[in-house]
Amino acid sequence: QVNVKESIDDLDTTLPQSVERYLDRMVNQIKGMNLNRKKEILVLARVIDAMGMDKAELMRYIQKIKQNDILNKK
Numbered sequence: 001q002v003n004v005k006e007s008i009d010d011l012d013t014t015l016p017q018s019v020e021r022y023l024d025r026m027v028n029q030i031k032g033m034n035l036n037r038k039k040e041i042l043v044l045a046r047v048i049d050a051m052g053m054d055k056a057e058l059m060r061y062i063q064k065i066k067q068n069d070i071l072n073k074k
Contacts, residue, residue, distance in 0.1 A: 030043055
């Protein structure tokens with residue numbers, strides 16, 4: 001997770017501390033459930049839908065994430 005945070009810092013923006021805490025708790029809760037891939041995809045889809053992103057906007061964000069090498073590769 002350190003690599004992810006360092007790469008995210010390259011975006012030159014920060015999240016409010018309350019959002020950071022909430023995201024950490026949410027991710028820990030989801031990972032603690034040991035969901036299968038299909039259910040993890042459903043969780044991600046629900047988050048994307050709740051944020052109101054359309055397909056084009058999602059693809060732009062994915063490109064930005066790839067360009068900044070944000071994802072933690074295992």
